[in-house]
Structures are given as C-alpha cells and as structure tokens.
Amino acid sequence: EAAVTQSPRNKVAVTGGKVTLSCNQTNNHNNMYWYRQDTGHGLRLIHYSYGAGSTEKGDIPDGYKASRPSQENFSLILELATPSQTSVYFCASGDRAANSDYTFGSGTRLLVI
Amino acid sequence: GQQVQQSPASLVLQEGENAELQCNFSTSLNSMQWFYQRPGGSLVSLFYNPSGTKHSGRLTSTTVIKERRSSLHISSSQTTDSGTYLCALGLPGTGSNRLTFGKGTKFSLIP
Numbered sequence: 001e002a003a004v005t006q007s008p009r010n011k012v013a014v015t016g017g018k019v020t021l022s023c024n025q026t027n028n029h030n031n032m033y034w035y036r037q038d039t040g041h042g043l044r045l046i047h048y049s050y051g052a053g054s055t056e057k058g059d060i061p062d063g064y065k066a067s068r069p070s071q072e073n074f075s076l077i078l079e080l081a082t083p084s085q086t087s088v089y090f091c092a093s094g095d096r097a098a099n100s101d102y103t104f105g106s107g108t109r110l111l112v113i
Numbered sequence: 114g115q116q117v118q119q120s121p122a123s124l125v126l127q128e129g130e131n132a133e134l135q136c137n138f139s140t141s142l143n144s145m146q147w148f149y150q151r152p153g154g155s156l157v158s159l160f161y162n163p164s165g166t167k168h169s170g171r172l173t174s175t176t177v178i179k180e181r182r183s184s185l186h187i188s189s190s191q192t193t194d195s196g197t198y199l200c201a202l203g204l205p206g207t208g209s210n211r212l213t214f215g216k217g218t219k220f221s222l223i224p
Contacts, residue, residue, distance in 0.1 A: 031210055042199070042216040043156075058211065090156065094210045100161030102146065102212070107155055 003027070006091050006105035013112050019078040021108050023091030029103075030096040032074040034058070034066060036087040037107075043090065049074055050096070081112045116140050117202055119215035127223045132187040134218045136200035144203035145176050145183050146212065151196045159185070159198075192222045 004025045013019045025032060033048040045058030047066035055066040063085060065077040078085055089108045095101035120135045136145075144163045148156040160167050160174040162183065167174045171190075176183040187194055197219050201212040 033211065035214075040216070043201075043212075043214040045211055045213075048211055092156075096210065100144075100146070100158075102158055102161075102210070104148075104156040107153075 004091055004093050004103050004105040006089075006108050008108060009106065010109045011111070013078075013081045013110065015082060015112060017081050019081050019085075019110065019112075021076040021078075021089055021091075021110070023074045023076075023105060024072050025074075025091075025093040025103070026072065027093050027095075027101075027103055028071070029093035029101070030071075031094040032068065033092045033094065034064075034074070034076045035090045035092065036060070037090060038087050046076065046089075083112045086110060086112045116204075116213050117200060117215040119198075119200055119218050121218060122216070123219040123221070125221045125223065126190055128190060128192055130190055132190050132194075132220060134185040134187075134198050134220070136183040136185075136215055138181050138183075138202055140181075140202070140204065142178070142202045142204060144210075146201045146203070147174055147183070147185050148199045148201065149196055150199060150217070154196075156199065187220075190220075190222055192224055195220060195222050 007022045030051045034046045035043040037043045044060050046064050049068040067075045091105040118137045146161050147159040150156045162174040162176045171188045173186040197217040199217045201214045
C-alpha cells in the first residue's frame, strides 16, 4: 500500500542542536512537502520539492533547510534548533499532474528545550 | 490578510444532528480540498472539489467559485466524526500543487 512514512514520531532536541526529520514515500509522486502545524496557525508550508535534487522555499522557510536526494526521500533539517521550532511537522507527497492525489504522513512531534 | 478562513472555529453538536462547516477564500483558486484530522493524527483527504457538489456517504462538499466559498455538510453526525476539519486551497500558477490551509473547524459530538 502506497504511503508516506515519517521518522522519528517524537523528538526532543536541545537548543542549538541539529535536528533532521525524515520522510519516505512509496506513492511514486514527484512533489513532496514539509508543513508545520501550530495552534492558532493551522498548517504552514516550510519547503517543498518537485523531484530528486530540487528544493523550494515555502511560506516560512527561515531556520530550515531541506534535502531531496531521491524520488522517495525528503528531509527537513534544523541546523540550529530553537524553542520556537517546537511543533508538529507533517510531510506530504503529491502528484504533479493530479491535484487530488495528496497523501500526508503521521507527523513528527518535535520539542526543543 | 488570511487567504482562507474557516467557520466556525469550533462546533459542538449532539449525535444525530447535521453539521455545516464553511470555508471562505479571498483569492482565485486552482483546487479546493477538504481534510479530516483526528486529535494527534494525520490528515486524511475527504474531498477534492474545485467546483460543484460531491457526495461521499454522509458527507457532502459544495464549492461555489463565484462566491468564493466551499462548504462541508455532515448529515446525521456520529461520535466517530469528532475531530478537526480543514479546507485547503491550491492557488493558480503554482505547478507545485502546494496548498494553503485554513485554521480548521474543531468538531465535537455529545453522545
């Protein structure tokens, strides 16, 4: 069954440390996305990708980097984590041709202390 | 200003009642989707509905582009319908199919 898998499910990081969130999809979708979800803000787009080797800035990219080494994998990197980055992060994949085909992962709950 | 506004922010009904959730948008759109999210859970796509009316079981989605609104109707609501409902716009010119989300409607049922 096609899916989007995120790891880890939960993460506690220290301020100033490096954090990498991973996402793997078996949907064979070209596009992948990283969103964060916070109370009062809904879901906001951080970075996205059109395919292997591509990364694009979303609406709130500051403090985050992304990496798309392959069609299946898309990582979100916090080089210097801050408490304001405490949030729930969702990865999603989407088909470039079909707007309707959008699949989310289960989320990663990140706490930066 | 916010491009996507959902109302109400929260809704509490008794089991068996019908619910109407609204999504208003301030810009032209390429696509409109409704998602369901259980507390602490992932998002599940309910409808892809850029225009017109679509049905799925007890759920009905209606999008009226000229009026810049979309609605989600839940008939004979059940406790399993509890959760957050999110609408999301795909904006024109974004071949990335990136979505802009509303803040959601938190829906709770009283048995």
